[in-house]
Amino acid sequence: MKATTATEGALGLLAELARERVGDGSLLLFEDQHWTGTQLAARASRLSAGLRDAGLRPGERVVVCMANCPEVGISYNAIWRAGAVVTPVLFLLGEPELRHVLVDSGARFVITTPDFLPKVLGAATGVPTVAAVIVAGVSDPATGAAGDGAAAPTVLDFTELEAGDEAGLVDTSPTEMAALLYTGGTTGRSKGVMLTHQALSAAARAAHLTQQSVPAEGRRRVGLSPLPLSHVYGLTVSVIGVHATQPATSVLMRWFDPVGLLTLVERHGVQTVTLVPSMIRMLLEAPVEEYDTSSLNKVYSGSAPLPRETALEWARRLPHSVLAEGYGCTEAAAIVTAHPGLTTRPGSVGLPSAGVELRIERPDGSAAAAAEDGEICIRGPMLMTGYWNAPEDTAWALRGGWLHTGDIGRLDKDGYLYVVDRIKNVIIRNGFNIYPRDVEDVLLAHPAVAACGVVGRPDPKVGEEVVAFVQLAPGAAATPEELVAYARERLSAVKYPREIRIIDAIPLTSVLKTDHKALRRSITG
Incomplete structure (x- = not known):
């Protein structure tokens, strides 16, 4: 060959x-x-x-x-x-x-x-x-x-x-x-x-360079990730990166378990771990001090905003381990920004990864100035070619040669990215994207439901909890518990709403669409 x-x-x-490269050496545990x-x-x-x-x-x-x-x-x-x-x-x-x-x-x-x-x-x-x-x-x-x-x-x-x-x-x-x-x-x-093959390869290379910036102290690198291999990050890093570029052993968990993760870190001298904020929260609820985590020098956090309180508690209880937040999306093969080495900038999701160009765009399409909020746009070899059988959505997302993420952020004078908010109504629960319409379509199929709207409620454990507001059909009767059970039977465990509120009428915008902003305000004030 x-x-x-x-x-x-x-x-x-x-x-x-x-x-x-590895031959009979250990590649996966x-x-x-x-x-x-x-x-x-x-x-x-x-x-x-x-x-x-x-x-x-x-x-x-x-x-x-x-x-x-x-x-x-x-x-x-x-x-x-x-x-x-x-x-x-x-x-x-x-x-x-x-x-x-x-x-x-x-x-x-x-x-x-x-x-x-x-x-x-x-x-x-x-x-x-x-x-x-x-x-x-x-x-x-x-x-x-x-x-x-x-x-x-x-x-x-x-x-x-x-x-x-x-x-x-x-x-x-x-x-x-x-x-x-x-x-x-x-x-x-x-x-x-x-x-494409080259997009995933470019993302794996960027992840590899970030990993290599973490000191290995003369030992073989050992990384661990409980993230699903079906997730774009798991696909890019745990599958492609391990095979293609990283001289390391990858410790794979079937699924996340806080005590199991701590046991693996202690037993195998794991140096890096990749988690989502809800996993980090659950890990901190475990007796971390009872395990030897001295080998763990860096933990990567992504897929959802990392609460400041969580980061502070991590620094207090595991001061030897840097908790670094990153940013990515499926359309850019997961890896967009990261913190290299063992340094972080509080509140930031890091610097552009290798090959990534970032642009903050104003609503009129012009480039925003440093420290000015706007839409996060991405360009680089890791971008998608488009959405499958959806040319209009593809053209809109990739207009001007840049991927328009729908997220609001800003760049500081040193090029660090800060994610401010999301334009889309996407709910992120335990690191997984949940789209309100998917949940709404299921609830609307119930004969007692006339209208509904689904939003996310901030939650310290899972990031955001799925909340559905339901307007019942005239003369119909249904309890919140019945509707939760109905949705649970038809949606994944990640997606079904844990809370349903029955209200008189679903608020509408001027163009008669569900006013998700008004629903969110009713939760958060």
């Missing part, structure tokens, strides 16, 4: 680079089992061959719906080796939300685990493009019956697909799409963000 680096070419090379570069590369190569034998063709989309485990990264690498496109989804998605992704993306295959198989089969049944559901972690997967009489997809065994010989790489251009990640767009509807 021609010597190259993943950041210069297609991501199908990642597993081979890991095999060449998961639930007390070490995985070497050779093992992971061989499994990805064999699975890629199995996927191609099953009918996967270059450019087709494969949805991956699993909790964190080695098979997630193996699947991603196998898909890229086949020249196909990774479509990661959070395993917490409800069946209707998952079905939307399958239909909209035109997915060819779904890879999952037994615990999510019933939901996946329910979502995939009747979707014409889905050829099969592949199940990892079970030797004899059973097919499920379709609830509406439609034929359920064929169920294939992950282990059998990777039982054959290794396969070569499909020639793929770095400018081709590598990942299709679903997030909310300018309308709040879930839409696919198209990221």
Whole structure:
């Protein structure tokens, strides 16, 4: 194979680079089992061959719906080796939300685990493009019956697909799409963000340079992240960065657990951890002083604003560990700004990452001055090519060659970014984006609901809690508890509203749209 680096070419090379660079050295640690570069590369190569034998063709989309485990990264690498496109989804998605992704993306295959198989089969049944559901972690997967009489997809065994010989790489251009990640767009509807091989590689390189600026003190770097590998940050850093550029061992958690995280830090001498603010809050509620965290020199925080009180408590209780806030978005492959080294600037989300240009734009489109608030705009090689099958939204978001984030911020005289507020109505709960319309559409399907509006309420534990205001239909009756239960059955655990307030009438704007600002004022004053 021609010597190259993943950041210069297609991501199908990642597993081979890991095999060449790490060999039989530890690349991944998961639930007390070490995985070497050779093992992971061989499994990805064999699975890629199995996927191609099953009918996967270059450019087709494969949805991956699993909790964190080695098979997630193996699947991603196998898909890229086949020249196909990774479509990661959070395993917490409800069946209707998952079905939307399958239909909209035109997915060819779904890879999952037994615990999510019933939901996946329910979502995939009747979707014409889905050829099969592949199940990892079970030797004899059973097919499920379709609830509406439609034929359920064929169920294939992950282990059998990777039982054959290794396969070569499909020639793929770095400018081709590598990942299709679903997030909310300018309308709040879930839409696919198209990221190329070179965009993800550029983001991984930027993350690597930030990591390298943290002193390793002569030891092999050990990083830990409990963030889902389906999240753009998990995809970029935990999968691409580890394989492509970082001479380190990555400690992977199936999901976040404060005591489990502290135990891993103590046991393996973890130096860096990536969290979201709600996780940091939960970590501080644990007895952190009872664990040896002396190796932990930096913790990265992102996805939501970090409360000042949380940062101060962290500095008091873990003074040896720098807590650094960063900023990113799916449309820029996660990495936009970061604090290099072990220094931070309070209140700031850091400096532009390698290759990133920032511009603060006034409403008239002109550039704002230093310290002036405006819309945060981004330019660089890590930007999306656009939204999947949404040319108008793409043109608006990328107007003038800059990604317009919909976030308000400012740059100081030294180039540090400060995020002031969000233009969009997006709610960020536990680091996950929740779009009010998704919740509103579910509630409006209830026969007792005439109108509704969904907003976020500030919450010290999860960042923002989902609150729904409901106007009942004339003569209808429903309690808040009944409506919460109704929504919980139809939305993911992250998304359903924990609080529902029944009011006489939903406030409207002058153009007869739900006045989310008025609803938020009724909560926050």
